Amino acid sequence: xxxxxxxxxxxxxxxxxxxxxxxxxxxxxxxxxxxxxxxxxxxxxxxxxxxxxxxxxxxxxxxxxxxxxxxxxxxxxxxxxxxxxxxxxxxxxxxxxxxxxxxxxxxxxxxxxxxxxxxxxxxxxxxxxxxxxxxxxxxxxxxxxxxxxxxxxxxxxxxxxxxxxxxxxxxxxxxxxxxxxxxxxxxxxxxxxxxxxxxxxxxxxxxxxxxxxxxxxxxxxxxxxxxxxxxxxxxxxxxxxxxxxxxxxxxxxxxxxxxxxxxxxxxxxxxxx
Amino acid sequence: xxxxxxxxxxxxxxxxxxxxxxxxxxxxxxxxxxxxxxxxxxxxxxxxxxxxxxxxxxxxxxxxxxxxxxxxxxxxxxxxxxxxxxxxxxxxxxxxxxxxxxxxxxxxxxxxxxxxxxxxxxxxxxxxxxxxxxxxxxxxxxxxxxxxxxxxxxxxxxxxxxxxxxxxxxxxxxxxxxxxxxxxxxxxxxxxxxxxxxxxxxxxxxxxxxxxxxxxxxxxxxxxxxxxxxxxxxxxxxxxxxxxxxxxxxxxxxxxxxxxxxxxxxxxxxxxxxxxxxxxxxxxxxxxxxxxxxxxxxxxxxxxxxxxxxxxxxxxxxxxxxxxxxxxxxxxxxxxxxxxxxxxxxxxxxxxxxxxxxxxxxxxxxxxxxxxxxxxxxxxxxxxxxxxxxxxxxxxxxxxxxxxxxxxxxxxxxxxxxxxxxxxxxxxxxxxxxxxxxxxxxxxxxxxxxxxxxxxxxxxxxxxxxxxxxxxxxxxxxxxxxxxxxxxxxxxxxxxxxxxxxxxxxxxxxxxxxxxxxxxxxxxxxxxxxxxxxxxxxxxxxxxxxxxxxxxxxxxxxxxxxxxxxxxxxxxxxxxxxxxxxxxxxxxxxxxxxxxxxxxxxxxxxxxxxxxxxxxxxxxxxxxxxxxxxxxxxxxxxxxxxxxxxxxxxxxxxxxxxx
Numbered sequence: 001x002x003x004x005x006x007x008x009x010x011x012x013x014x015x016x017x018x019x020x021x022x023x024x025x026x027x028x029x030x031x032x033x034x035x036x037x038x039x040x041x042x043x044x045x046x047x048x049x050x051x052x053x054x055x056x057x058x059x060x061x062x063x064x065x066x067x068x069x070x071x072x073x074x075x076x077x078x079x080x081x082x083x084x085x086x087x088x089x090x091x092x093x094x095x096x097x098x099x100x101x102x103x104x105x106x107x108x109x110x111x112x113x114x115x116x117x118x119x120x121x122x123x124x125x126x127x128x129x130x131x132x133x134x135x136x137x138x139x140x141x142x143x144x145x146x147x148x149x150x151x152x153x154x155x156x157x158x159x160x161x162x163x164x165x166x167x168x169x170x171x172x173x174x175x176x177x178x179x180x181x182x183x184x185x186x187x188x189x190x191x192x193x194x195x196x197x198x199x200x201x202x203x204x205x206x207x208x209x210x211x212x213x214x215x216x217x218x219x220x221x222x223x224x225x226x227x228x229x230x231x232x233x234x235x236x237x238x239x240x241x242x243x244x245x246x247x248x249x250x251x252x253x254x255x256x257x258x259x260x261x262x263x264x265x266x267x268x269x270x271x272x273x
Numbered sequence: 274x275x276x277x278x279x280x281x282x283x284x285x286x287x288x289x290x291x292x293x294x295x296x297x298x299x300x301x302x303x304x305x306x307x308x309x310x311x312x313x314x315x316x317x318x319x320x321x322x323x324x325x326x327x328x329x330x331x332x333x334x335x336x337x338x339x340x341x342x343x344x345x346x347x348x349x350x351x352x353x354x355x356x357x358x359x360x361x362x363x364x365x366x367x368x369x370x371x372x373x374x375x376x377x378x379x380x381x382x383x384x385x386x387x388x389x390x391x392x393x394x395x396x397x398x399x400x401x402x403x404x405x406x407x408x409x410x411x412x413x414x415x416x417x418x419x420x421x422x423x424x425x426x427x428x429x430x431x432x433x434x435x436x437x438x439x440x441x442x443x444x445x446x447x448x449x450x451x452x453x454x455x456x457x458x459x460x461x462x463x464x465x466x467x468x469x470x471x472x473x474x475x476x477x478x479x480x481x482x483x484x485x486x487x488x489x490x491x492x493x494x495x496x497x498x499x500x501x502x503x504x505x506x507x508x509x510x511x512x513x514x515x516x517x518x519x520x521x522x523x524x525x526x527x528x529x530x531x532x533x534x535x536x537x538x539x540x541x542x543x544x545x546x547x548x549x550x551x552x553x554x555x556x557x558x559x560x561x562x563x564x565x566x567x568x569x570x571x572x573x574x575x576x577x578x579x580x581x582x583x584x585x586x587x588x589x590x591x592x593x594x595x596x597x598x599x600x601x602x603x604x605x606x607x608x609x610x611x612x613x614x615x616x617x618x619x620x621x622x623x624x625x626x627x628x629x630x631x632x633x634x635x636x637x638x639x640x641x642x643x644x645x646x647x648x649x650x651x652x653x654x655x656x657x658x659x660x661x662x663x664x665x666x667x668x669x670x671x672x673x674x675x676x677x678x679x680x681x682x683x684x685x686x687x688x689x690x691x692x693x694x695x696x697x698x699x700x701x702x703x704x705x706x707x708x709x710x711x712x713x714x715x716x717x718x719x720x721x722x723x724x725x726x727x728x729x730x731x732x733x734x735x736x737x738x739x740x741x742x743x744x745x746x747x748x749x750x751x752x753x754x755x756x757x758x759x760x761x762x763x764x765x766x767x768x769x770x771x772x773x774x775x776x777x778x779x780x781x782x783x784x785x786x787x788x789x790x791x792x793x794x795x796x797x798x799x800x801x802x803x804x805x806x807x808x809x810x811x812x813x814x815x816x817x818x819x820x821x822x823x824x825x826x827x828x829x830x831x832x833x834x835x836x837x838x839x840x841x842x843x844x845x846x847x848x849x850x851x852x853x854x855x856x857x858x859x860x861x862x863x864x865x866x867x868x869x870x871x872x873x874x875x876x877x878x879x880x881x882x883x884x885x886x887x888x889x890x891x892x893x894x895x896x897x898x899x900x901x902x903x904x905x906x907x908x909x910x911x912x913x914x915x916x917x918x919x920x921x922x923x924x925x926x927x928x929x930x931x932x
Binding site for chain 2: 013015114148151152156210214218
């Protein structure tokens with residue numbers, strides 16, 4: 001089990017990394033007889049960018065699904081903000097302030113970018129269906145406040161020009177950005193990104209990296225991300241967890257991880273018994 | 274012109290800050306600036322704008338701006354940067370807007386040349402550029418930025434956030450207000466209003482110094498010319514470093530009190546244009562071309578009914594629309610049909626394009642294709658042309674309502690005198706004539722003579738009858754034929770290049786008795802034709818020598834000859850003989866510049882044998898030319914070229930008649 005950090009420190013580029021906000025304790029996840037995750041423990045600290053890497057089938061997305069409450073592990077505990085998290089539905093997890101994006105884009109294709117991002121605000125909408133239908137007083141004020149928050153995200157991610165465009169008409173790179181916008185609109189305390197840069201060209205990757213760094217810097221959002229591009233991981237993340245065949249084989253700063261023999265073996269391939 | 278007189282003429286308003294003060298009283302609650310941000314148009318009234326500018330000016334004093342300092346401004350069109358320019362003027366400093374897409378070294382040149390002590394920058398991108406080059410900038414001291422994103426960790430000793438500067442200014446109001454009033458009071462008609470760098474296609478950029486007189490007089494004249502008033506609206510989207518934007522968005526806006534609207538971002542410009550519906554609009558020809566192409570492509574996808582309706586009514590508009598706009602007599606039935614078309618087609622189309630409310634629109638900068646120009650005019654959009662340059666504070670000539678044509682640039686703007694030298698070069702003198710090129714007395718002297726006449730470098734002539742100026746070419750390229758008639762190659766070449774088959778044309782004839790031409794065919798267009806007509810070819814050279822291609826080009830040239838012959842001054846430029854070159858003119862071979870402008874002298878020298886052949890009347894010639902491949906290796910190609918005669922329209926008879 002990891003030591004829970006309660007202190008803060010300042011990184012070389014001037015960001016403050018706080019104490020542990022989420023902790024995975026001895027997580028094991030099985031699908032029938034297949035062990036997707038075996039006894040993995042790690043923590044995520046407040047304000048940091050935490051990467052989860054590993055070869056295909058290592059269990060990265062499963063791990064992210066455990067964090068977001070989509071999968072319930074057979075063994076182990078998830079601790080969030082100092083408390084053990086009881087078994088929860090994914091929407092209950094989202095309500096706790098954990099937002100995510102998906103490896104395969106999961107937007108409402110027929111809806112405009114603006115409406116898609118607005119759905120990210122669902123957690124902030126308190127008025128009932130009836131009040132919203134009449135759209136007077138409280139419901140109106142609430143929608144205006146939410147719209148303003150959404151517009152700030154749209155401005156932040158520089159997607160003003162596609163505000164009213166249906167998502168189905170957008171190219172892939174922009175869809176990814178819209179998905180990030182929707183996740184950010186929820187004002188999450190932890191943001192989970194499942195391969196935010198998969199299938200992008202260099203320029204799109206650079207843009208996306210900048211948005212991730214800026215989101216972390218401007219909103220203080222804690223970010224856990226899965227990524228294949230090692231260059232991106234090394235540049236962005238504060239700490240990296242490396243998985244292979246459902247097991248944790250490394251954990252530490254990018255420099256530590258890249259020099260770890262088990263990691264090198266996993267990526268370059270060695271004979272398995 | 275002495276100061277007392279002109280101050281009277283402009284009601285004692287001798288500077289942009291003075292105009293601001295008037296507007297803040299006279300139009301206090303009227304919108305002065307709008308910017309779309311966070312999806313909503315945010316508005317500042319003239320009174321609010323004055324407050325914003327004043328607190329920024331006080332903040333600048335707080336930072337230690339001295340009179341005569343240069344303050345560079347690097348950003349896209351946002352109200353804050355317009356305020357920055359006026360705030361700089363308020364404290365006696367000189368605003369220098371720079372192109373935001375300049376590379377760091379280009380920006381360094383400008384900052385170093387004017388010795389800017391302060392830079393007001395838009396965002397991290399601009400700030401980083403200045404930080405990159407600040408080592409080499411001797412006078413540079415402080416930078417102010419507008420968008421704080423990504424800069425929290427920057428060293429803030431010399432870096433200040435825009436809103437903080439304003440806050441500090443407000444806090445120090447009591448301390449600095451006296452100083453600010455004193456400096457504002459010192460501004461006269463002769464104080465420098467702004468310094469703008471010319472884009473510098475030839476050599477290093479030059480800093481054009483414009484005084485308050487230049488800016489205010491030009492703005493006033495142009496506003497009166499087109500009847501612009503406080504109710505007008507413009508969309509500010511062209512670079513702030515360009516003189517036109519300064520005159521439209523600062524000069525004319527402050528003079529007449531109209532509102533300047535800033536788009537949300539460059540990418541949303543078209544949507545914002547539509548939402549604002551400006552009444553006064555400027556765009557280079559390229560923008561109009563793109564919009565027209567968009568319309569045509571979208572019509573191709575429209576339903577059959579809409580498609581047919583569009584083309585039916587557009588054909589009608591083409592016939593009578595321009596005349597209706599010009600107030601010429603048009604039959605009742607035609608008018609009726611036009612108003613029906615306006616309801617069904619023109620109105621909705623103008624609305625989609627964002628031109629629904631345009632009263633006055635201008636295009637300038639380069640030649641606009643006549644059919645594009647006519648398209649917009651036939652819709653009832655009062656699109657006009659003007660001719661101007663930075664050194665003239667924009668306006669040299671301008672087209673009055675009702676006298677608009679695609680091939681002229683109009684009559685001299687109010688207060689502008691124009692003379693044309695023997696070589697055809699246009700000179701002007703006006704209240705807008707620039708003060709000087711900063712730190713460059715030689716260039717100032719060679720451009721502006723002691724009497725104030727400025728050389729434009731363009732050649733043109735006044736059309737008899739209408740009194741409109743027509744620009745034909747750059748003056749250095751204009752020559753004479755042996756019979757003394759004018760030789761203006763670009764004029765003819767442009768006409769030739771309107772044909773899609775012709776990629777390039779080079780006309781020769783200076784000092785000769787008649788003109789001959791080299792043609793480059795457009796391989797895409799002609800290749801397409803060849804495919805459709807089962808003409809087999811293996812290379813550019815083979816296609817260029819094909820008899821049917823030669824005949825078709827001959828036809829184009831003869832059509833151009835007919836059109837050139839219409840023009841008594843340029844009828845000598847008709848093409849008598851031509852050939853199609855066996856290779857495409859290429860920048861790698863030095864025949865063109867990298868921006869694809871033909872280097873006449875190089876071409877004339879390299880293909881001198883071909884020119885002699887054309888003049889000698891040979892029917893065929895064989896030649897060898899050296900070529901450079903893309904990897905730098907040299908090779909040569911040889912070819913047998915056919916030299917063809919073309920029909921010309923006899924002009925001697927007309928000349929006699931004219932005399």
